[in-house]
Amino acid sequence: MKNLFKLIYRYHVVFLFLVLETLSLSMVVTYNNYQQATFFDSSNFLSGTIFEKFSAYLQVFEIKQVNLKMAEENGVLRSALHEMLLKSNRGKYNSVDSIYLPRIAKDSSLKAAYRFSTARVINNSVNQQHNFITLNKGRHDGIKPDMGVIANGQVVGLVTNVSENFSTVISLLNSKWKISAKIKRNDYFGSLSWDGKDYRRVQLNEMPYHVPVQNGDTVVTTGYSSSFPEGLIIGTISDFSIGSGSNFYKIEVMLAADFKHLVIVGLVENKQMNEIKQLESLNK
Amino acid sequence: MGINTFKYLLIFVVSVLLQVLIFNNLLIERIIAPFIYILFIVLLPFDTPRSLLLFLALTLGVTVDLFTNTPGVHTSASILIGFVRPGIMGILTTRETLDSITAPRVKNMGFQWFATYVTFLVVIHHLFLFFIEAFTFDDFLITLLRVVLSSVLSIVLIVLSQFLIFRN
Numbered sequence: 001m002k003n004l005f006k007l008i009y010r011y012h013v014v015f016l017f018l019v020l021e022t023l024s025l026s027m028v029v030t031y032n033n034y035q036q037a038t039f040f041d042s043s044n045f046l047s048g049t050i051f052e053k054f055s056a057y058l059q060v061f062e063i064k065q066v067n068l069k070m071a072e073e074n075g076v077l078r079s080a081l082h083e084m085l086l087k088s089n090r091g092k093y094n095s096v097d098s099i100y101l102p103r104i105a106k107d108s109s110l111k112a113a114y115r116f117s118t119a120r121v122i123n124n125s126v127n128q129q130h131n132f133i134t135l136n137k138g139r140h141d142g143i144k145p146d147m148g149v150i151a152n153g154q155v156v157g158l159v160t161n162v163s164e165n166f167s168t169v170i171s172l173l174n175s176k177w178k179i180s181a182k183i184k185r186n187d188y189f190g191s192l193s194w195d196g197k198d199y200r201r202v203q204l205n206e207m208p209y210h211v212p213v214q215n216g217d218t219v220v221t222t223g224y225s226s227s228f229p230e231g232l233i234i235g236t237i238s239d240f241s242i243g244s245g246s247n248f249y250k251i252e253v254m255l256a257a258d259f260k261h262l263v264i265v266g267l268v269e270n271k272q273m274n275e276i277k278q279l280e281s282l283n284k
Numbered sequence: 285m286g287i288n289t290f291k292y293l294l295i296f297v298v299s300v301l302l303q304v305l306i307f308n309n310l311l312i313e314r315i316i317a318p319f320i321y322i323l324f325i326v327l328l329p330f331d332t333p334r335s336l337l338l339f340l341a342l343t344l345g346v347t348v349d350l351f352t353n354t355p356g357v358h359t360s361a362s363i364l365i366g367f368v369r370p371g372i373m374g375i376l377t378t379r380e381t382l383d384s385i386t387a388p389r390v391k392n393m394g395f396q397w398f399a400t401y402v403t404f405l406v407v408i409h410h411l412f413l414f415f416i417e418a419f420t421f422d423d424f425l426i427t428l429l430r431v432v433l434s435s436v437l438s439i440v441l442i443v444l445s446q447f448l449i450f451r452n
Contacts, residue, residue: 012335013335013367017366017367020342021360024345024359027355028416029356030355044350047351050304050305050351051351123304124309126311128308195423197423197426
């Protein structure tokens with residue numbers, strides 16, 4: 001026994017190293033699933049506050065670009081609203097006026113299942129294998145896990161952790177996250193993930209051979225995940241090939257969103273998420 | 285002691301902030317990403333007790349992990365170089381030098397010594413880090429390329445920091 005203690009004392013640094021290294025590596029393995037990453041997370045007070053302060057300085061340089069993008073998006077939204085008003089009022093009214101808006105909202109078929117809000121990106125990366133984004137809004141502002149994150153109507157990520165004032169988002173550029181996606185032209189769907197190589201390209205998998213695929217085809221969300229509405233743009237097909245010994249295409253998708261310049265993002269909340277999840281859990 | 289502790293605390297904070305606020309956003313040619321926060325471990329005095337070195341490396345790794353949402357990744361890589369640092373210094377230097385000089389700096393040890401020392405630590409750190417991060421040996425060559433190119437940039441930045449900041 002005495003000898004054992006002597007041995008431990010003599011090699012205490014090696015033992016200490018082995019213990020600490022085992023602990024930290026087991027953490028890597030345990031948290032390898034993004035959904036469990038709850039403790040180590042930049043939504044904590046320290047990192048959140050530092051990121052927020054720093055990004056406030058940086059924002060000054062990007063404000064012009066942000067304004068331009070916003071104006072552009074406003075234009076698109078305005079014309080979409082105009083179109084919708086025209087459609088819903090067809091035959092009833094000749095003119096389009098905001099007075100009729102409440103009337104439309106009451107119509108149950110037009111009742112939106114999704115609620116949109118915005119947040120500012122205070123930290124973002126594209127250079128890791130598992131990229132995350134930190135936002136300056138948290139539980140206090142009604143942000144919940146599993147809310148979808150978009151920029152200019154294009155998919156960016158999914159909220160994973162929420163603290164009182166901040167939240168973290170798993171980026172589409174994170175090899176641990178998969179999302180279902182379909183080709184807009186023919187509605188065939190597959191699973192979209194990132195191989196960690198190029199921050200501008202993601203891969204669309206599980207697309208069988210018989211599906212007609214073309215370069216330039218638009219890839220959009222399916223709406224199956226209930227975090228995103230159907231039809232949000234993800235990107236366009238830039239390259240595809242037939243994998244050797246496989247029954248599926250290898251499809252490269254050029255991302256529509258510019259992940260290197262995310263400043264303001266939109267958050268999508270599915271108001272029927274709980275109901276859908278409850279229903280789906282009955283089948284498990 | 286007081287002034288020294290404060291100095292190294294400052295080095296710790298500056299290394300972490302430089303990493304998480306600036307260099308984490310840097311990506312060159314889509315594969316080069318430098319990790320310079322180990323500057324803190326590089327600069328610690330020669331006579332830092334080995335077990336203290338491990339705990340400081342642990343603290344450093346955990347702090348960086350907190351900012352990058354990567355539980356354990358930077359911690360394990362950081363602890364590894366905390367563990368191998370005394371061995372590397374043993375290889376590069378004689379016992380007498382280590383006793384007469386307090387801390388590894390360019391002005392104490394010379395440019396060539398310092399660059400070699402940094403190269404050892406950075407390459408071990410990056411090799412471990414990038415493979416742990418990728419968590420696979422698929423695309424082995426691409427990961428290796430990321431290690432090599434990122435290491436070069438990290439080494440240049442860390443050595444350069446000796447001439448710009450942290451001269452002492």
